[in-house]
Amino acid sequence: MDIAPLILLAAGGTGGHLFPAEALGVELIKRGLRVRLVTDSRAVRYGALFSKDMIDVVPSETVRGRSPWQLARTGIWLAVGTATALNVIRRLRPAAVVGFGGYPTVPPLMAARLLRVPSVIHDANAVLGRANRFLSRHVSAVATSLPGVLDRDPALRQKTTTVGTPMRPAILAAAAIAYNPPGATGPLRLLVVGGSQGARVMSDIVPGAIERLEPSLWSRLILTQQVREEDMTRVRAVYDRLKIQAELKPFIADLPARLASNHLVVSRSGAGTVAELAAIGRPSILVPLPGSIDQDQFANAGVLSQAGGAIRIAQGDFTSDRLASEISNLLAEPARLTAMAEAARSVGRLDAAERLADLVVKVAGI
Missing domain, CATH: 3.40.50.2000 (Glycogen Phosphorylase B;)
Structure with a gap:
């Protein structure tokens, strides 16, 4: 044979x-x-x-x-x-x-x-x-x-x-799930990821941004965040104090399903992440990793932002105030989130x- x-x-x-x-x-x-x-x-x-x-x-x-x-x-x-x-x-x-x-x-x-x-x-x-x-x-x-x-x-x-x-098959399965924008009073699902090793900047900025949101949003928020082990205690302390429903993990094994089930994603803009956001069709706030020789993550994020599927924020501008403002504006406009999801999907193959x-x-x- x-x-x-x-x-x-x-x-x-x-x-x-x-x-x-x-x-x-x-x-x-x-x-x-x-x-x-x-x-x-x-x-x-x-x-x-x-x-x-x-x-x-x-x-x-x-x-x-x-x-x-x-x-x-x-x-x-x-x-x-x-x-x-x-x-x-x-x-x-x-x-x-x-x-x-x-x-x-x-x-x-x-x-x-x-x-x-x-x-x-x-x-x-x-x-x-x-x-x-x-x-x-x-x-x-x-x-x-x-x-x-x-x-x-x-x-x-x-x-x-x-x-x-x-x-991979898990992404193709997630891509079959249509985007469902948040309702006026229902849960608000937010996913925060920082790349394969996690990103300290997310632990530094995101908890402060969540604290700056209108308190009326805290009870509706369902947050999943990738957090490095060394940052876990300080990040969890903020969410516990605010009584945020938060799941914190150093590594998210089922990321495709998480991408599909959330209303908004905050992430680095590695090539794989950007491609998966486009394939599944989910709105995002992207923070390119600074300092690379070719600025590849900045260029990757630009593909989605130019299509209207993402907001790109340079790390120097990525503050808790700025992130809180962007999240608040997006969650207040479900139609805009839906349009961003469709725009992201238009880029995916x-x-x-x-x-x-x-x-x-x-x-x-x-």
Whole structure:
């Protein structure tokens, strides 16, 4: 019996990289192909599709500074990872390798190039990430979530296809749930998330914003907030004092269902979060992570804000007073929330996994 071709998926060990890889994996399995994941040790926390026997861990390192010592250390670890990835690819003989960003994708994609295995990278951001930018000239094809990402580079534009961000099954299920705006006197559901590791700024700003809301809203508010363990006590103390119905968690495992069930989302604007808000169609207040070299989160949030589906607030302007004002205004206008939900949904693509799978199969020649 012939063995089905194998597609090796490579992703950094955070949800923003792993969830699109999982979504593509589901689609490829539907088509009768085999998949495996190569990543770093953080992946087990996020992967629902990939069991431990489907994962190969390859050493890697992120560029953390520009000093000669830091660059040398990163180079050594990436070289070790590439040697390990060469052995993995020789052993598994994949038909293609697909990378989803993050420095753990560099060793397997470089190993694929050295062994002349077809390869694809996918980038979900409005600005190509550093690892993918490095890899883009060494792969067979580039897939982006958003149009125009590489329009200024003719050489890369020719091998670039816009496919959207592949959505895992839980997001597709959540996308089938219509947005239901808050009633005049009913519950007000607010979700606050800060990325895969949580964000301290949310713990610093959101409790003060809730305290500044009209007291008549406190009894109606149902709040779910991602909070780091070290911030849990101080955040909970504020909500307990205000008698807010609040669920605080360091990690929200069922995030797709939470996105679908809430009236308003306050969040960072990582590529995965923005794509999921668009796919499900939920209004949001987005606070881009500052300080990144490419300002990718600011650009990501801009996609939704320009469409009318989100309010983008730079972190320097993100104060308790400003957030309280925005929340109050939105909750007072259910029709505006509904319009924002529809605008966000207009940006989303639910067939991205199929489109990316088509590209991968074409590149692999299977």
